Amino acid sequence: MGRKSLKEARKKEIIKVFYSLAKKNGLENTSIAKIAAKMEINPSLIIHYFQTREDLVSGLVDYILDKYKLIYKVSAANATDSRKALLEIIGNIFSKKWNTLFDDGLFYGCYAMTFHDDKVRDLYKKLLDSLREMLIGHIEQCRADGVLDVTDVETVADNIFVLIDGAYFYLSLVSDKAEYEQRLAKYRQQALSILHLQELSEVAG
Amino acid sequence: MGRKSLKEARKKEIIKVFYSLAKKNGLENTSIAKIAAKMEINPSLIIHYFQTREDLVSGLVDYILDKYKLIYKVSAANATDSRKALLEIIGNIFSKKWNTLFDDGLFYGCYAMTFHDDKVRDLYKKLLDSLREMLIGHIEQCRADGVLDVTDVETVADNIFVLIDGAYFYLSLVSDKAEYEQRLAKYRQQALSILHLQELSEVAG
DNA sequence: TTATAAATTGAATGAATGTTCAATTAATTT
DNA sequence: AAATTAATTGAACATTCATTCAATTTATAA
Numbered sequence: 335m336g337r338k339s340l341k342e343a344r345k346k347e348i349i350k351v352f353y354s355l356a357k358k359n360g361l362e363n364t365s366i367a368k369i370a371a372k373m374e375i376n377p378s379l380i381i382h383y384f385q386t387r388e389d390l391v392s393g394l395v396d397y398i399l400d401k402y403k404l405i406y407k408v409s410a411a412n413a414t415d416s417r418k419a420l421l422e423i424i425g426n427i428f429s430k431k432w433n434t435l436f437d438d439g440l441f442y443g444c445y446a447m448t449f450h451d452d453k454v455r456d457l458y459k460k461l462l463d464s465l466r467e468m469l470i471g472h473i474e475q476c477r478a479d480g481v482l483d484v485t486d487v488e489t490v491a492d493n494i495f496v497l498i499d500g501a502y503f504y505l506s507l508v509s510d511k512a513e514y515e516q517r518l519a520k521y522r523q524q525a526l527s528i529l530h531l532q533e534l535s536e537v538a539g
Numbered sequence: 540m541g542r543k544s545l546k547e548a549r550k551k552e553i554i555k556v557f558y559s560l561a562k563k564n565g566l567e568n569t570s571i572a573k574i575a576a577k578m579e580i581n582p583s584l585i586i587h588y589f590q591t592r593e594d595l596v597s598g599l600v601d602y603i604l605d606k607y608k609l610i611y612k613v614s615a616a617n618a619t620d621s622r623k624a625l626l627e628i629i630g631n632i633f634s635k636k637w638n639t640l641f642d643d644g645l646f647y648g649c650y651a652m653t654f655h656d657d658k659v660r661d662l663y664k665k666l667l668d669s670l671r672e673m674l675i676g677h678i679e680q681c682r683a684d685g686v687l688d689v690t691d692v693e694t695v696a697d698n699i700f701v702l703i704d705g706a707y708f709y710l711s712l713v714s715d716k717a718e719y720e721q722r723l724a725k726y727r728q729q730a731l732s733i734l735h736l737q738e739l740s741e742v743a744g
Numbered sequence: 745t746t747a748t749a750a751a752t753t754g755a756a757t758g759a760a761t762g763t764t765c766a767a768t769t770a771a772t773t774t
Numbered sequence: 775a776a777a778t779t780a781a782t783t784g785a786a787c788a789t790t791c792a793t794t795c796a797a798t799t800t801a802t803a804a
Contacts, residue, residue: 335749335803335804336747336748336750336801336802336803337748337750338749338750338801338802339749340750340751341750341751344751360652360654361567362566365790365791365792366791366792367791376752377792378752378754378755379751379752381792381793381794382752386792386793387791387793438654439651439654439655442654443651443654445647445651446644446650448711448712449644449648449711450568450644455712462709462712495705495709496701496702496705496706496709496726497701497705498705499704499705500701500703500704501701501705503708504667504700504701504704506653507660507664507667524698540773540774541771541778541779542770542771542772542778542779543771543772544779544781546780570760570761570762571761571763580782581783582762582763583763583764583765583782583784584782584783586762586763591762591763592761745804746803746804747802748801748802748803749800749801749802749803750799751798751799752799753797753798754795754796754797754798755794755795755796757792757794758792758793758794759790759791759792760789760790760792761788761789761791762787762788762789763786763787763788763789764785766783766785766786767782768781768782768783769780769781769782769783770780770782771780771781772778772780773776773779
């Protein structure tokens with residue numbers, strides 16, 4: 335009875351436009367009114383779905399972190415081979431295509447919010463911790479399969495994460511494309527070195 | 540003739556209040572009006588000194604980056620001993636007192652601006668690059684003095700910076716004090732390990 | 745066809761924003 | 775004391791903001 339609810343689909347549409355505008359102009363310069371204008375709908379419709387701006391931002395953070403999570407996803411082709419799976423993840427993390435899928439500016443913009451917004455802080459902390467656990471799992475699997483020679487798995491995983499976060503922090507300021515790619519390759523190499531693995535071209539994404 | 544100018548002193552006062560409010564409530568929640576209210580002055584006075592909000596923010600970025608730079612400052616006592624100087628810098632970077640002097644939230648908040656504000660981007664890039672050069676200089680001096688055994692100085696310096704940036708990225712989300720300090724110590728240890736140095740208590744700050 | 749429920753609009757709100765400009769106050773020099 | 779220059783105020787500005795509420799349109803089920 336009554337009209338079919340479009341709620342979830344509509345919310346996602348709104349968030350996507352929010353994402354694209356914030357990506358272009360920054361989080362603080364993206365208002366509800368501007369999102370509505372871009373979508374050619376009424377601002378009150380956005381408030382109808384997200385009761386407050388805070389909820390809207392929260393939805394954006396969810397959206398961004400979901401995208402971020404994808405980088406750690408292992409394709410079905412490599413799911414059964416622990417070594418290939420690990421190599422695929424490392425490859426994904428240190429690849430150029432990541433940038434086309436994911437906007438670092440927004441990731442850091444939302445990250446900056448964690449210092450004053452407990453909700454966002456929790457989301458980030460839980461995501462990063464779950465990714466750590468995941469990487470630990472992969473490494474342990476590799477060790478169990480005898481394809482990896484590491485002693486302290488947790489430390490190794492931590493080293494990888496430090497490398498990732500530190501690498502992109504500086505990389506985001508590198509505008510020269512050649513230097514960017516060169517550094518990226520070097521960091522990937524270093525990640526493999528931490529894992530006592532060698533670069534391989536055999537692994538597809 | 541006429542009144543003595545308080546311009547520079549007053550501008551610094553304003554920025555300091557801006558800093559303290561933004562530290563507490565976040566950059567985007569700190570308006571000119573709020574700064575003026577806190578100082579019990581008229582908002583137009585702030586505009587008098589900083590023509591636009593953009594200029595005001597730019598001043599804040601300068602202020603923050605100047606503070607950041609201090610972490611890399613070597614005390615006079617260690618200035619002549621290259622090994623002690625390097626150890627002091629590493630000690631400063633991975634110390635708890637840094638947090639009392641410097642607000643990570645604002646540092647990341649301004650960092651997030653680099654993605655849409657070319658001016659801020661240049662400031663950050665130039666600072667980080669100059670710090671790199673400085674660290675490279677210290678390491679090279681140590682090598683010249685025969686107290687350090689490293690081959691590729693630039694790579695070593697880059698590894699240190701990646702460690703710093705990556706470490707604090709995650710540390711900023713760690714609220715448990717004990718875990719925070721434990722990790723911090725571990726990262727410091729790792730920095731020394733990259734330099735092939737050992738932890739020393741002999742170096743004062 | 746009618747009832748129902750959700751989607752959407754439109755107008756209005758008050759508060760806060762950055763900024764302008766003229767007027768006034770306060771300090772310093774001649 | 776008078777002239778000068780900067781500090782500071784106060785009132786006003788147009789804009790934008792998030793949010794509210796009632797009214798209307800649109801789709802679906804009975």
